[in-house]
Amino acid sequence: MRVSRLMLVTLRDDPAEAEITSHKLLLRAGYMRRLAPGIFAYLPLLWRVLQKVSAIVREEMAAVDALETLLPQLQPADLWRRSGRWDGYTAGEGIMFHLVDRQERSLGLGPTHEEVVTELASDLLRSYRQLPVCLYQIQTKFRDEIRPRFGLMRGREFIMKDAYSFHADEACLRRTYAAMDGAYRRIFERCGLRAVAVEADSGAIGGSASQEFMVTAEAGEDLILASPDGRYAANQERAVSLPAPPVPLEVSACQPLATPAQKSIEELCTAHGFDPTQTLKVLLLLARFAAAPPRGVLVCLRGDQQLNDVKLANAVTARCPDAGALLEIVPLLADHLCDPVPFGFLGPHLEDPALRQGEARVAAAPMLRLADPSAADLEAFVCGANRSDEHLVGARWGELCPRPEVVDLRAAQPGDRCLHDPSQRLEAARGIEVGHIFQLGRKYSEALEARFTNEAGGEEPLWMGCYGIGVSRLAQAAVEQHHDADGIRWPVAIAPYTVIVVIASSQDPVQVALAEELYERLRVGGCDVLLDDRPERAGVKFKDADLIGIPWRLVVGRAAGERKVELVDRSGDTGKRELAADAAVEQLLGLPGASP
RNA sequence: CGGGAUGUGGCGCAGCUUGGUAGCGCACUUCGUUCGGGACGAAGGGGCCGCAGGUUCGAAUCCUGUCAUCCCGACCA
Structure with missing residues (x-):
């Protein structure tokens, strides 16, 4: 190609709309133009890059016997209602673009394709003899992101490779999952990217095991916590670690303590010489659901620990199976309550408060009471007395109130000791998520009744896995990792x-x-x-x-x-x-x- | 949705405090000189100053409203 015919328009100045280097460079070098927030035109040079990435993806997919297809982007609401995801994806902070057609039918613009592909599988896959099967496509996805940003990093319309596998049993699913893990590592390596695999939360896709592939870069949106020995790496959303051991609280019996206006852990500890590890932090939250009234949630953490919102959302979802999609969890405020509670002086023995919805009292289910192990394992602790300006010193589980259900809820932090080897301490790095693989299990096949006949002649739901790569995001991640003061330095394999x-x-x-x-x-x-x-x-x-x-x-x-x-x-x-x-x-x- | 910032030719910006009819750099067109790391000179084209309303003899500038974009949080490939 001749540059004179290339429609090449380069800019001397950084565009004001771009914040991070890769976004600036792609705009300056004439690779793309923004049409609306999160919506970009891929200009000829970028399209060639995307085609090269796609070609590598296709080769590696072929190497693990995946079949390329192209599935509909307009998807009927009914299908999503059957999987139980329509409300969660459209109401509240849902990310699915949706519309009503001339026949008054609701449709969604595909943000992902589990439903469509499962429907297809239930139609086509009848016998264990046909399994395993893996389908994939490279296609534009639509997501009404709450905040699109950084160019192709988080677009509302973006190119994704998504693959879905179907199996007769879990062992087969695990084998394909492992094969995909290998294929993904080869894809990123061939694209010239330094990527690391980390344990991940499954998010809205669901399923059991999941692993993300992160391109390490300062501009990454995710925080990775990894052990120096390389044996453990996880997204912070998911990461587990050992908290520092608590300082024992030397008291004989539980006693009240006057703590005027000492509402924070910090104020309490400063005033009375407690260590934060001796205190109990009680958080009152409100969970809202698509198909049930809101429910109060009481969370106990050790005073020095932070709540991990993702872990909490997973824990709440698992404990409210009939409530429909979890829409949000917000701090419980005085406005939500019929009667005041002494915020800042809460203890785990707080009685269920009556919730208010508008002017009406909600006949609420009892509060969900959860405790992180860091709190549940404390022998004796300092906590609020549920009376203003008063705390309890030396409270114990069992005496004060029953120990709540124990579930991991704390946010792992850099510097924490690792579970597999406490002499190792977690280190932090930032990453751009370019791939994510999931073992879905039977979540979708059960919901959509995608069953096959097994060897014994019985019917059972298909085992499923799904595997995504953000193709357009990957291209920008490559720029983020490969540039210098003069511009982009494409890896040869994906250079236009x-x-x-x-x-x-x-x-x-x-x-x-x-x-x-x-x-x-x-x-x-x-x-x-x-x-x-x-x-x-x-x-x-x-x-x-x-x-x-x-x-x-x-x-x-x-x-x-x-x-x-x-x-x-x-x-x-x-x-x-x-x-x-x-x-x-x-x-x-x-x-x-x-x-x- | 909450918090912050910004809207002035295609791009990057100044002008706004103190109202007087729009300017700079890049890009674009033509001519000339130049020609190995974003040349120089001359001439030229292009702007409902985000939009609406108000104040005023007069508004890019002051006031009110509104819209849009970007950044920080919830979302995720």
Whole structure:
């Protein structure tokens, strides 16, 4: 391709709309344009990158016997109601774009395809003899993100590879899951990305085991906690660790303590010399559901610990199976209550308060009472007395109130000791989630009655897995990981073009002739090559070549008369060197990806 | 939805405090000189100053409302 015909528009200044480097560079280098928040036009250069990523994905999917398909993006609400996800995905903070058609039928614009693919599987997969099967597609997904940001990192319309596998038993699911794990590692490696696999929360997709693939980068939205020995890595949403041991509380009996206006753990400890690990933190929350009245939640944590919202949401969802989708969990405020409670002085023995909805009292289920092990394991502790300006010192579970149900709710922090080896301490890194694989189990097949006949002749629900890669996000993550002060430095495997032939002086017919010849030879040889034939000064062309990040630059300049050219490695590894034109062509045609 | 910021030619910005009829850099067009790291000179085209209302002889500038975009939290590939 000739640069003069490429519709290349590069910008000198960083666009004001972009915050992080990769977003700025993709805009400046003419790879994309924003149409609306989270909605981008992929310009020809970016489309080539996305195609190259897709090609690698296709090869690796084929290697694990996955079948490419293309599934509908317009999806009937009814299907989503049957899986139980319509309300959660459309009401409240749901992310599904949805609409009503001329027949008054509700439709959603596919944010993911578990429902559609499961419906298809229930239709087509009748016998264990057909299993396992893995289907995948590379397609635009639609998600009405609460806050789109950072360009392709979190778009409302983005390209995703999603795969779904179906199995006769769990062992088979595990094998495919492991094969996908391997395929994913190869995909990211081939794309030139440094990625790490971490344990993850399954989120709205659900299922049991799940693992995320993170491209490590400062601009990443996720916090990764990992052990230095490399044996444990998890998203902070999911991470587990050992909290610091508590300082024992030396008291004989439970006694009240006057604590005027000491509402925070910090104030309490400062005033009376307690260590935060000796205190109990009681949080009052309100969970709202799609199909049930709101329910109060009382959470106990050790005073020095923080609540992990994701763990809490999972715990609440698991304990309210008939309430429909969990819409949100918010702090319980005085406005929600019929009678005041002494916020700041709460203890775990707080009686169920009556909830108010508008002006009406809600006949609420009893509060859900949960305690993190850090709180449940305390022998004796300091907690609120459920009376203003008063705490209890030396309270014990069993004496004060029954010990609540114990569930892991605390947020692991960098510096915490690891479970597998307490001498290791968790270290923090930021990551961009580019892939996520799940063992779904039978969640969708049970809901949508996707059953097969097993070897014994009985019917049972299919076992399922699903496996996603954010293709457009991956492209931007690559820029985030591979750039310098001059612009993008694409890994060769996903660069839009492998080589750019630059004519230093377009006025020199000798240079033009040689450049045209080399361009043609490279093109015919199967190399993805650009020819910068624009009547610009050399400096402009060099700057643009650096900015758009083509891995190899072949400069045809002063030495063209002796058929000598200059070859520059954008990655900076080998620098620039002068060599015979024929040798340069030979070398470039020998590069990976150069032949058709 | 809550908090913060910003809206001025295609892009990046100044002007607003103290109202007087819009400016700079980049980009674009033409001509000339230049020609290996974003050249220089000359000439030129392009702006309902986000939108609506108000104050005023007069509003980009002051007031009110509204919309949009970006950033921080809940969402996730």
